[in-house]
Amino acid sequence: MSTEDEWTVGRYLATRLEQLGIRHLFGVPGDFLGPFLTIMQDTTSVRWVGTPTEMGAGYAADGYARVRAADAAADDAERGVAAVAVTYSVGAFSLLNTIGGAYVEDIPLIAINAGPSYEQWLNFQAVGLLTSHMSPRRESNLDVYRQVTVDAQVLSNPGLAPSQIDSAITACLTERKPVYLEVMEDVWEAPCEPPQGELRAHERPFTARNRQILDKAVAAAVALIRKFGTPIVWAGEELVRQRLENELVEFVEATRMQFCTTVGAKSVVSERHPLFAGVYNGKASLQEIRDTFKNAGCRIGLGTWSTSKNLNGEQNIGDDWIVAARGGLSVGAMYFPDVQLRHFIPALKTALEGQTFPADHFALARAAGLDVPATTSAFLDSLSSDEHPTELTYDSFFKHVNFFLENRATGGDPNAPSPFTVVSDAAFALLGSMNLRIGDRSGYLAQNSWLSIGYSVGAATGVALGRQQAMKRPLVFVGDGSFQEICQELSTQVRHHLAPVFFVLDNEGFYGIEQMLVAPCYFKGRQSDGADFYNVLHPWRYEKLAEVFGSEKDRMHGFELSTHDELDSLLGSLADPGNDLNHSPVLARVRLNRHDYPSALQYKIDENCPA
Missing domain, CATH: 3.40.50.970 (Thiamin diphosphate (ThDP)-binding fold, Pyr/PP domains)
Incomplete structure (x- = not known):
């Protein structure tokens, strides 16, 4: 049992979770995981929430991470993280689907997989003795999780465990995606050094070269807006994940541009904002929203993911689009790599300073002969x-x-x-x-x-x-x-x-x-x-x-x-x-x-x- 003066790998990991503001750990218990749960219960405020299924635990952690990130202060990204814990192979493979979803959707989760002891692996290596849940392929769990995480570690040496835990969690905070920690059963109660400092995300540096590319990208975006006119903004998922909702509001209010959202970014800001024009979802949009969105002179995607569900039935975005997402910027047929959304939005706002584009796109669409309500407000109220x-x-x-x-x-x-x-x-x-x-x-x-x-x-x-x-x-x-x-x-x-x-x-x-x-x-x-x-x-x-x-x-x-x-x-x-x-x-x-x-x-x- 850990005392106040003793540090074990289990206590170390539980304390790191607590420092991230995590108060609930979701999962399905098992014999390999039991020692960690006891240590966590005795030494931290993190509480165990057992679920009937590993998938349910993963989904719960996903939802927990999303609302915690949304409710944290915009400059406190470390708070929007969740964790889920399962037992080797039978639990880990059941959990895999949910971690795959979090990886695709940029949800920071810490997946903890409690595995057989180091001693058991040595027995298998020497005489072929398989214990419960073990696979003859020693790295089977690790290999599959490497496909859906930004860092995956196996903790078998207590001396190395603190640095492995810290590096994985740092990757989770920085990349805002899941990480994987596989911990051998006899490592939980093994002694280790205490935690040093708090873990934090590391922002990608903004270099002189980045500034050059950003300036060219903004100039191209301004030229496209001036060429096509009457822009409408399509606010997307990365605004939510990167906590850029204030930047969105400042941009649309400065330019007076109306904005739609993707389904994944729905309610990134209040949908009672006077410039909100509905959810655009390709051909699956309400016909009135699709007509008005397509009738705009040009479209500006901010953090929008071009998925089959966001573009339902649409096959391309066209030369009258600007899309800033996934670390780059497309302006018509031009592409500018390594343009970060958090830099692009305020830079474009500055470049358009003094220019506004006030337009009710529903009114414009109606004037163009489309059978839509007279105003955006009238449509949303309907x-x-x-x-x-x-x-x-x-x-x-x-x-x-x-x-x-x-x-x-x-x-x-x-x-x-x-x-x-x-x-x-x-x-x-x-x-x-x-x-x-x-x-x-x-x-x-x-x-x-x-x-x-x-x-x-x-x-x-x-x-x-x-x-x-x-x-x-x-x-x-x-x-x-x-x-x-x-x-x-x-x-x-x-x-x-x-x-x-x-x-x-x-x-x-x-x-x-x-x-x-x-x-x-x-x-x-x-x-x-x-x-x-x-x-x-x-x-x-x-x-x-x-x-x-x-x-x-x-x-x-x-x-x-x-x-x-x-x-x-x-x-x-x-x-x-x-x-x-x-x-x-x-x-x-x-x-x-x-x-x-x-x-x-x-x-x-x-x-x-x-x-």
Whole structure:
């Protein structure tokens, strides 16, 4: 047992996690991991949050990192980190998918893999004795994690462990991506030196050569803006990851440019900002937003990732685009390497000083003959309504929820802070929720590039714990197929007295997005296109899971919703702070027609299904 004067590798790592502001470590325990968890519990304030699955733990850590980064001071990047711990091979390979997602989406996670002892490896080397979870390939775990991390280390020598831990965490902070620490069981309680100083990110130096390239890049960007005129900004994921939301606001307010966001950058700033013009998502945008965005003279992408989901159906960005992302800048056909976003935005603002580009792009599009609302404000207001048909559809459901978030959830004051953080899963849930109007900065999160189904259910745990002091509940939208992947993570939320609200979108047990991608004409009323047989799910009575995971001591509430009246009744209860419903998890099954789909995907049918 570690004492106040003794330092072990386990205590060293736990202390480094604590110094990063991490208060919850997610994971699934195992015999190799047990010694570390005991040391951590005895010597730090970091608390263990055990989950039913390794994927759930990884998603929880991912959500925890996102909200902690968003809520930390902009100059305190070290605070937005999370950690997850599992056991060798069987746990590590289950966790791999979530670390892959964090790597793609620039989420800083520390993946801890507790492995067999050094002694056991020597036994295998000498006589071929395999113990539990071991693979004959000694570096099997390390090799796969090298593909999805910016640093991967095996700790087998206690003398080297402190420097290995520090270098990996420094890489995590600097690159804002996951790292991997594989720790042999007999190393946890081995003595080592105490930590020296605190770890921090190391910024890439801004050299004289960088200044030269930046100046040329800014000049080219200004020339393109002047050539095409009436610019609109497309704010992207890197603004969120690099905490550049203030730079975005300063830029658009100085230039009076309107801005859209990607889905991944949704709510990078409040969507009630007067220059906000909606979420642009390629052909999957609402038609009005797509028309106005494409009708602009030129487009300026700031930190936007050109993914198939951000550009849905669009094949190129064109010569009237400026895109600053992934460490470089494209201006039409020209490319300027090593131009950092944090330098480019203020430099472009300075270069445009004294020039403004005031334009309501909806008004301009209407003047150009497009059938769109008269103003941006009128359009955004139209996305919220308290008048609905009886039958629930994807579009009417999210329009109803939008009204709730903008009005009832905040006590009638649309400018008041919301008690919810919206968490969306992939597929139809993402395409429906992307047009909710989020008043709070960082009030919405989704895994928009990796798109691992079921992400939202596990992430809700991390979001709830990360924003527990702010008393913000996760409001989760997840499809039935996604939910079936990882429903058991609700038990973690009940156990830890969290209170997320889940809307499971049940379109009669069907992988709707997969059918839309493979055979969209099914949704035009045809009974089958030969693809639907493998997209059929076994039907669940989702609302009954409240009885499975809840108990008299730790309650959970389940509902079945088939009409807007039933939805309205539930939303009314959620808006009442005194209602007992608001002290425990809520699971609502939203019953939708199998042939229904979000209007964001209408282009798929129009392009593929002749009349």
